[in-house]
Structures are given as C-alpha cells and as structure tokens.
Amino acid sequence: MTEPKIRIQNLYKIFGAKPQSVLKEVEQGMSKQELLEKHNHVLGLKDINIDIPAQGVSVIMGLSGSGKSTLIRHINRLIEPTAGKMIVDNEDVLAMNKQQLMEFRRHKASMVFQKFGLHVHRTVSENAAYGLIIQGTPVNEAKQQSQKWVERVGLAGFEDHYPSQLSGGMQQRVGLARALATDAEILLMDEAFSALDPLIRTDMQDVMLGLQEELHKTIVFITHDLDEALRIGDTIAILRDGAVIQQGDPQEIIMNPADDYIVDFIQDINRGRVLKVKTMMSRGHSVTGPNIPATMSLEEALPLVSASDYKVGNVVDESNDVLGSITLDQVIAGLVRPEVTTNPESRYR
Amino acid sequence: MDFLTEFPEMGRQDLRDLKKSIDAGFREFSREFGQALETFFEPLLRFLVWLETLLLATPWPIILIVVGTLAWLGSRSLKIVIGSVLSFVAIGYFGMWEDTMSTLAIVSVATLVCFVLGIPLGILMARSDRAQTIVTPVLDIMQTIPAFVYLIPVVMLLGIGKVPGLIAVCIYAIPPIVRLTNLGIRLVEKEALEAADAFGASYRQRLFGVQIPLALPNIFAGVNQTIMMSLSMVVIASMIGVAGLGVPVLRSISNQYLALGLMNGLAIVALAIIFDRVSQSYGERLQKHRSGGHHD
Ligand SMILES: Nc1ncnc2c1ncn2[C@@H]1O[C@H](COP(=O)(O)OP(=O)(O)OP(=O)(O)O)[C@@H](O)[C@H]1O
Ligand SMILES: [Mg+2]
Numbered sequence: 001m002t003e004p005k006i007r008i009q010n011l012y013k014i015f016g017a018k019p020q021s022v023l024k025e026v027e028q029g030m031s032k033q034e035l036l037e038k039h040n041h042v043l044g045l046k047d048i049n050i051d052i053p054a055q056g057v058s059v060i061m062g063l064s065g066s067g068k069s070t071l072i073r074h075i076n077r078l079i080e081p082t083a084g085k086m087i088v089d090n091e092d093v094l095a096m097n098k099q100q101l102m103e104f105r106r107h108k109a110s111m112v113f114q115k116f117g118l119h120v121h122r123t124v125s126e127n128a129a130y131g132l133i134i135q136g137t138p139v140n141e142a143k144q145q146s147q148k149w150v151e152r153v154g155l156a157g158f159e160d161h162y163p164s165q166l167s168g169g170m171q172q173r174v175g176l177a178r179a180l181a182t183d184a185e186i187l188l189m190d191e192a193f194s195a196l197d198p199l200i201r202t203d204m205q206d207v208m209l210g211l212q213e214e215l216h217k218t219i220v221f222i223t224h225d226l227d228e229a230l231r232i233g234d235t236i237a238i239l240r241d242g243a244v245i246q247q248g249d250p251q252e253i254i255m256n257p258a259d260d261y262i263v264d265f266i267q268d269i270n271r272g273r274v275l276k277v278k279t280m281m282s283r284g285h286s287v288t289g290p291n292i293p294a295t296m297s298l299e300e301a302l303p304l305v306s307a308s309d310y311k312v313g314n315v316v317d318e319s320n321d322v323l324g325s326i327t328l329d330q331v332i333a334g335l336v337r338p339e340v341t342t343n344p345e346s347r348y349r
Numbered sequence: 350m351d352f353l354t355e356f357p358e359m360g361r362q363d364l365r366d367l368k369k370s371i372d373a374g375f376r377e378f379s380r381e382f383g384q385a386l387e388t389f390f391e392p393l394l395r396f397l398v399w400l401e402t403l404l405l406a407t408p409w410p411i412i413l414i415v416v417g418t419l420a421w422l423g424s425r426s427l428k429i430v431i432g433s434v435l436s437f438v439a440i441g442y443f444g445m446w447e448d449t450m451s452t453l454a455i456v457s458v459a460t461l462v463c464f465v466l467g468i469p470l471g472i473l474m475a476r477s478d479r480a481q482t483i484v485t486p487v488l489d490i491m492q493t494i495p496a497f498v499y500l501i502p503v504v505m506l507l508g509i510g511k512v513p514g515l516i517a518v519c520i521y522a523i524p525p526i527v528r529l530t531n532l533g534i535r536l537v538e539k540e541a542l543e544a545a546d547a548f549g550a551s552y553r554q555r556l557f558g559v560q561i562p563l564a565l566p567n568i569f570a571g572v573n574q575t576i577m578m579s580l581s582m583v584v585i586a587s588m589i590g591v592a593g594l595g596v597p598v599l600r601s602i603s604n605q606y607l608a609l610g611l612m613n614g615l616a617i618v619a620l621a622i623i624f625d626r627v628s629q630s631y632g633e634r635l636q637k638h639r640s641g642g643h644h645d
Pocket of ligand 1: 015
C-alpha cells in the first residue's frame with residue numbers, strides 16, 4: 001500500500017467555552033448527551049482515525065449533525081481541533097504557521113461548499129478565477145487560465161453572468177470550476193450536490209466522475225445520501241454523533257453493517273444495482289456456465305445466471321481469467337435485505 | 350420630613366466649586382493646547398476656504414452644468430437631472446446662490462471628513478467585538494446629546510469660526526457612516542467569507558475583496574445619511590460663524606422674517622432631496638448584480 005495522502009489521527013473537537021477542561025472525560029468515553037447536560041459543551045468529533053488514500057474518492061457519510069462538516073473543515077484547518085493530528089503529505093497541518101497555512105490552502109487543497117459560497121459581486125469567470133487571484137495572479141491572466149475550467153464544467157457563454165442569474169446547478173458548476181482552477185491535488189467537497197434536485201445532482205456527479213477519470217485528484221466527499229456515496233465513493237466512512245462507526249469498502253459495509261444505524265442507513269438502497277458479482281461469488285474452479293465480469297451488478301448478472309443450464313456462472317476479471325463462480329442462490333442472497341432489529345424510530349434519530 | 354420632599358443635594362458651595370474647577374481645568378487645557386489644535390486643523394480650514402472660494406468664483410452656468418452632469422452620472426434619470434438643475438435655478442433666482450455655495454462647501458468637506466474617519470472606524474468595530482462595545486455608546490452619545498452642549502467646549506477650544514462649525518457638523522453626522530459600515534461588514538454572508546478563507550485569502554484580500562464590496566450597499570446608505578445629517582446641522586453651525594444658508598435662517602428668527610426663513614429653509618430641503626435621490630439611485634445601480642432572476 002502507498003502512503004495515505006491524508007491521515008487523520010485521534011482527532012477530537014469539542015465546541016464550548018473550555019473544551020480542554022472536558023477533553024479528559026470525553027476521551028474516557030463520555031457521551032455527547034452527557035457532555036451537553038453536565039458541562040454544556042457540544043461534542044463535535046470523537047477520536048477520528050481515517051487514512052485517506054491519494055487519487056481516490058473517499059466519502060464521509062452521516063445524518064445531519066453527525067459532524068461531517070466539522071470533520072472536513074479540519075483538513076484545511078478552517079476549524080481548529082481540540083486534540084489530535086492532521087497529516088497531509090507527511091506534513092503536519094496543525095503545526096503550520098499562518099503563512100504556511102495560507103500557502104497550503106492556496107495550492108494544496110481547494111473546497112466546494114454545500115451552499116456554493118460564491119461571491120455575488122463577481123461574475124462567473126471572476127468567481128472561477130478567485131483562487132488564482134488570491135494567489136496573486138493578475139485578474140485578466142487568472143480569468144484566462146480558469147476559462148478552461150469554466151468550459152469544462154459546461155458554463156461556456158455564461159462568463160459574464162452574475163451568480164444570482166444562474167440556477168443552483170449552474171452555481172455549483174461555478175463552485176467546482178473555482179476549486180479546480182487552482183490545480184490543487186486535494187478537493188474537499190462538503191455536501192457539494194445536496195442542495196440540488198435529484199436529476200441535476202446525478203448530472204453533477206457525472207461531471208465530477210468524468211473529470212476525476214483524467215485528473216485523479218484526492219477527493220474527500222461529504223454526503224448524507226447513501227446512493228450518492230455508493231455511486232462515487234471508492235471508500236466510505238460512516239459518522240454518527242461525531243464518531244466513525246464503520247469505514248472501508250462500500251460492498252463490505254453493505255454486506256456486513258456494523259450496527260443498527262448502518263442497517264437502517266442501507267435498507268432502502270437498491271441492492272441489486274449496488275452490489276457487485278465479486279462480492280457474492282465463491283473463489284475457486286471454473287464451472288460450466290456463462291462468463292460474468294466481476295464488477296457487474298447483481299441486477300445485470302441475475303438474468304445471465306438464471307438463463308444458464310446449471311444456474312451458475314463463471315466470474316472473470318478484465319482479462320477474462322476465471323476468479324471463481326456464482327450461483328443463482330448467491331445472487332438472490334445478495335438481494336435480500338438484512339433484518340432491521342430495532343424499530344425504525346430508533347434512538348439516534 | 351424635609352428629607353423626603355427635598356432631594357438630598359450636594360451643598361451649594363461644593364457644587365459651585367466643582368463646576369468652577371471643571372471650567373478652570375478646561376480653560377487651562379484650552380489655553381495650553383488651543384493653539385496646537387488650531388495649527389492641527391489649519392490644512393482642513395484651508396481646504397474648506399479653497400473649496401468655498403472655488404465654488405463662488407465659478408460662473409453659475411458652469412455650476413449648473415456640473416450639477417446636471419453629476420446628477421446624471423449618479424442617477425441616469427432625466428427627471429432627477431431636470432429637477433436638480435431647476436432647483437438650483439430657483440435658488441439663484443431668489444438670491445440664495447452664494448449662501449448655497451458656502452453650504453455646499455461645508456457639507457462636502459464634512460462628508461469627506463466623516464468618510465475618511467468613519468469607514469476605518471466602522472471596519473475596526475466589525476473586526477473586534479471589544480471595539481464595538483466601546484464605540485457604540487460613544488456614537489449613541491454623539492447622536493443624542495444636544496448639539497449646543499458640545500458646541501460649548503468646541504468653541505472654548507477653537508473660538509468662533511469655520512473649523513469649530515465643521516467639527517460640530519462632523520460630530521453630529523459621523524455616527525451613521527460608522528454604524529452602517531460596521532453593520533454592513535457584520536452582515537456579510539458567512540459562506541462567502543468561508544470560501545475566501547478556504548482559498549487562502551489574507552486579511553486584506555478578505556477585507557477589500559469580499560467584506561467591503563459586499564457591505565457596499567450598507568456603507569452607501571451610511572454616506573447618504575451622513576450627508577443628510579450634515580445638511581440639517583447647517584443652521585446650528587451658522588451660530589458659531591459658518592457661512593451659508595443657516596445665516597439668513599438665524600437672522601429671520603430674531604427679526605421674524607417669515608419669507609426669508611422659509612426660502613432658505615426650502616433651499617436646504619432642496620439640496621437634501623437632490624443629494625438623496627441621486628445617491629439612492631446610484632446605490633441601487635451599485636447592487637444590481639444581486640437582483641438577478643434565480644434565488645434559492
Ligand atoms: N461552532 C459550533 N459551535 C457549537 N456547536 C457546533 C458548532 N459547529 C457545529 N456544532 C455542532 O457539532 C455537531 C456537528 O455539526 P456539523 O455541522 O459538522 O454536522 P453535519 O454532519 O455537517 O450536519 P449537516 O448534514 O446538517 O450539515 C452538531 O451537533 C452541531 O450542533
Ligand atoms: Mg454539514
């Protein structure tokens with residue numbers, strides 16, 4: 001494994017008048033509720049440990065108030081932690097002085113916001129060029145350099161419009177262009193598409209995935225929408241009340257949810273579309289049956305397996321080497337939802 | 350039961366002594382520093398005199414053209430341009446031209462002074478809550494204390510003349526520009542600022558690139574109010590030797606000249622309306638980009 005791009009270690013954030021004074025108790029396991037009642041402090045994040053690999057899309061997911069925004073703002077230190085470490089490219093972000101931090105934000109990590117965060121007094125092209133202008137590039141040059149990104153996000157022709165003249169989806173395209181224009185390796189996206197209508201949201205996901213295919217940025221993507229997480233995430237971490245309760249490969253999380261919270265989370269997804277053949281197969285010898293790519297969804301594999309003579313198929317990788325096999329029963333097992341053991345009105349809501 | 354009907358006052362003699370010693374102290378102070386203060390304000394006085402002389406020396410048709418042009422640049426409205434020019438024509442026709450020029454001079458200089466001092470002060474207040482808690486009550490006092498009361502120390506320090514008049518006008522007129530600069534900056538959306546921070550903006554880039562541009566409509570409303578308030582101080586300022594439309598008003602009070610007072614009063618009103626309409630429509634154009642079609 002290569003070195004992770006971003007390492008978050010033992011990160012704590014407590015909001016309130018004297019966070020340090022209650023840190024000990026939180027470290028010893030005091031709950032969010034208790035902390036609020038006893039000390040009138042809000043537990044933002046609790047012992048977060050996440051390694052974020054380079055050049056992938058890492059999704060952080062959780063319900064409203066679980067601490068997602070708080071967490072992502074620690075990466076570029078828009079929020080100071082109460083305790084813990086934030087290492088980016090083997091550099092301690094928390095040890096940086098003002099100047100170094102400014103440089104870090106200008107060149108290393110850029111950000112896309114849920115509410116867009118555009119400057120209403122700047123035109124589309126001025127907004128897109130904002131990061132470059134902040135770096136000290138003359139305005140006209142900055143606009144020229146960012147023009148490419150304005151076009152890439154599909155806003156050619158709108159350069160001289162003001163944000164208030166654009167729809168939400170178009171405004172977020174400006175936000176995306178602004179973040180891409182600085183060529184930062186890290187892209188922090190805080191519920192970037194949550195404010196958009198479902199169709200526009202899918203559109204924007206496509207735009208982003210398309211760009212990612214050639215840019216290979218390290219993307220930290222926050223969402224509360226599991227479908228979105230599954231669609232774009234290479235890895236997923238799930239937050240609840242400020243703590244990570246499960247992280248890893250999306251398929252793994254769906255097959256082995258760590259607790260009821262996650263079971264609830266995943267129960268409404270379309271399992272057939274999300275789960276891949278490789279997740280359900282058994283490794284081993286080839287069988288008599290059709291070849292099925294390992295990355296195919298169960299939904300697509302179902303008719304193939306079902307139509308075969310022995311209700312079984314060979315699972316193959318990209319170069320058509322056989323990895324193992326999958327039976328109709330295995331496909332169907334993947335489609336069955338796990339039992340929800342608590343009632344839907346469970347405590348965390 | 351004298352105690353309940355008579356308020357337990359400080360002894361008469363003591364009170365007199367107290368007042369005397371304050372007066373003596375201040376007189377001492379003004380003897381000591383009056384001269385220094387006068388020298389300090391000398392450039393301001395020269396600028397004011399220069400502007401007044403310039404306005405008075407300029408042929409009236411040119412002034413009319415300038416007024417019309419400025420009104421057009423500000424408002425882009427023919428109606429306002431015609432209204433402004435006609436007002437000035439009427440002012441001249443009824444023999445108030447020179448007083449009006451003097452008033453214009455002092456109002457312009459006062460506005461400039463308020464602008465130069467008030468905006469940085471407002472920025473400081475927006476930046477620090479501490480500054481805000483200190484400055485706010487001072488502004489409250491400046492706005493509510495009767496003008497005559499602060500005229501006393503000003504006159505004791507600097508005597509009668511244009512500079513004390515100017516200071517009196519500024520004390521009265523500066524609060525709105527300070528308040529609205531502060532308010533405007535504090536009202537700037539958190540999201541816009543956070544974006545600036547996230548892209549590594551420095552304090553100056555944040556202030557001049559985001560906070561001030563977004564606060565501009567409010568700052569502008571402050572400037573507008575400051576102009577209005579300095580116009581309304583013209584009569585009081587003329588009591589301590591400022592030339593302008595206030596002088597004939599004062600004269601008509603003591604001599605019961607109704608027509609004279611009314612005309613000059615109306616001239617002040619006309620100036621106020623012109624300033625207001627022009628600057629308002631300028632302000633509206635300034636924030637045109639905010640009123641686009643879509644909003645979420
Ligand atoms: N400045 C603050 N002061 C006090 N508490 C805060 C502050 N910022 C966040 N919190 C608290 O921290 C918790 C996490 O907030 P955060 O905004 O990170 O949630 P989120 O997961 O991003 O939610 P959402 O989906 O609504 O954006 C919440 O309980 C919130 O009330
Ligand atoms: Mg959030």
